[in-house]
Amino acid sequence: MTDTTTHTAAPAEHTVRPALHYTANSTWLNDPNGLVFYQGLYHLFYQNNPFDNVWGNMSWGHATSKDLLHWNEHPVAIPCDEQEDVFSGSIVVDNGNTTGFGSPENPALVAIYTSAFKEGSGYEGTQAQSLAFSTDAGMTWQKYAGNPVLNRGSAHFRDPKVFRYQGSAGSFWVMVAVEAQHQQVVLYRSADLKDWEYLSTFGPANATGGEWECPDLFPLPVDGNPDHVKWVLVVNINPGAVAGGSGGQYFVGHFDGVQFTADSDSLVADGNTNLRHCLWLDWGRDYYAAVSFSNVPDNRRIMIGWMNNWDYANSLPTFPWRSSMSLAREIELATIDGLPRLVQRPVLPADLGPTIYTMEDQEIRDSRVALPHADPASVQVIDADILPGSAGTTTLSLLGAADGNAATLVSFDAVTQQLTLDRRRSGNTAFHEKFASAESAPVTLEDGVLRLRVIIDHGSVEVFAQGGKVVLTDLVFPEPGNLRTQLSVEGGTAIVRKLTVSAVS
Ligand code: FRU
Numbered sequence: 146m147t148d149t150t151t152h153t154a155a156p157a158e159h160t161v162r163p164a165l166h167y168t169a170n171s172t173w174l175n176d177p178n179g180l181v182f183y184q185g186l187y188h189l190f191y192q193n194n195p196f197d198n199v200w201g202n203m204s205w206g207h208a209t210s211k212d213l214l215h216w217n218e219h220p221v222a223i224p225c226d227e228q229e230d231v232f233s234g235s236i237v238v239d240n241g242n243t244t245g246f247g248s249p250e251n252p253a254l255v256a257i258y259t260s261a262f263k264e265g266s267g268y269e270g271t272q273a274q275s276l277a278f279s280t281d282a283g284m285t286w287q288k289y290a291g292n293p294v295l296n297r298g299s300a301h302f303r304d305p306k307v308f309r310y311q312g313s314a315g316s317f318w319v320m321v322a323v324e325a326q327h328q329q330v331v332l333y334r335s336a337d338l339k340d341w342e343y344l345s346t347f348g349p350a351n352a353t354g355g356e357w358e359c360p361d362l363f364p365l366p367v368d369g370n371p372d373h374v375k376w377v378l379v380v381n382i383n384p385g386a387v388a389g390g391s392g393g394q395y396f397v398g399h400f401d402g403v404q405f406t407a408d409s410d411s412l413v414a415d416g417n418t419n420l421r422h423c424l425w426l427d428w429g430r431d432y433y434a435a436v437s438f439s440n441v442p443d444n445r446r447i448m449i450g451w452m453n454n455w456d457y458a459n460s461l462p463t464f465p466w467r468s469s470m471s472l473a474r475e476i477e478l479a480t481i482d483g484l485p486r487l488v489q490r491p492v493l494p495a496d497l498g499p500t501i502y503t504m505e506d507q508e509i510r511d512s513r514v515a516l517p518h519a520d521p522a523s524v525q526v527i528d529a530d531i532l533p534g535s536a537g538t539t540t541l542s543l544l545g546a547a548d549g550n551a552a553t554l555v556s557f558d559a560v561t562q563q564l565t566l567d568r569r570r571s572g573n574t575a576f577h578e579k580f581a582s583a584e585s586a587p588v589t590l591e592d593g594v595l596r597l598r599v600i601i602d603h604g605s606v607e608v609f610a611q612g613g614k615v616v617l618t619d620l621v622f623p624e625p626g627n628l629r630t631q632l633s634v635e636g637g638t639a640i641v642r643k644l645t646v647s648a649v650s
Pocket of ligand 1: 192259434
């Protein structure tokens, strides 16, 4: 579950914070929890150590935002106490006042979280599900006196995601949670969030080389068609993800109010251990514990992940804060090669700000083109439509040193049809032996075109390829002042149909 090595506070090696990615002011965070939209605000609760910048004292921190880009930190919402650490979970708006915690006019927000019980608590060694509620729109919280509400006597039963099911089987609350060490998602139902009835179990399936954590289950129309709805089951796994360590896989299938059944095309055959055949939310190293918001209007489905990896999370060279969230991603199901698959688009400001560079219809043959340095305070967004043509490799080189000795590379190989994010020479990689890495994902050109949206926010590079069909996210720690950006083409000629660099501030 976690890298529990104790580290003292890191020196101020890298103090540059991301601008659009949420960080806690001066403490540690991990998983996003209780993502909910309510009365015009997006609430981001999260695993937080209120007293330090390493994992421990797990409590729910809290931040809110109107636009998913600019966040305000609030006091700790649900603290750990002598009995329990407060592990991951979700929040629902109890519109029907099924719990009696609120009233029909003022529904309570109800958090369903994992109590990781401590020694002497009476439930020592157990992880069970508990409730807390708020009747002031999420600003203050009270733990329910009848906790825990669902206890299987298991030491690894956690991360409840609850949603309101309405369908052929009726109308009730459904919880998906994990038996982490059995690689199983367990489903329960309830009328009042307090009494839970077992429904079914899914798994093990596909990637099973680590603990299953933080599941999510939701319906999405395929290609926007309300008459063709599929269910998506998200299962985070640590370790054992495609790029190593932590990551998120998903399954597409059907949920009948009792059981989730994966479509056969989203399951790898028994005995197939090639992780590249599973479905991944992200092929990079740093997108974990991703779950979606509840109560978002217009059935929009928006996810946030923890932009980190348990392989080295406690060692990131930042101070006093440590760890950030990914950008929010709006997700849809689209038909890709005949099959329903997730497409993810980052939430960015409607107006990206000044375009500081545009290149159009330019042929580049075995050479390098310098792109402008971004202003160090801003976030860079690079949008590119490139025809790799006969070129062997087409590479965007980011956050580079003036002498060319360091950079983060986003590179397309026309022979293998792989897109690689390479941070081996990105800057400080020495703080952990597992940090230096290069990850690649299969990308199919569309009419010969490679379409990229790359977001560079100081210490991270998120790459959305082919309109969000493939995503790669990596943290990087470049030396301050390393801002050189280049496009290089090797082994032939590529045509840049259009490339823009925007500076979001
Ligand atoms: C995932 C996780 C969860 C757990 C939480 C503890 O990163 O291990 O399974 O609830 O973090 O902080």
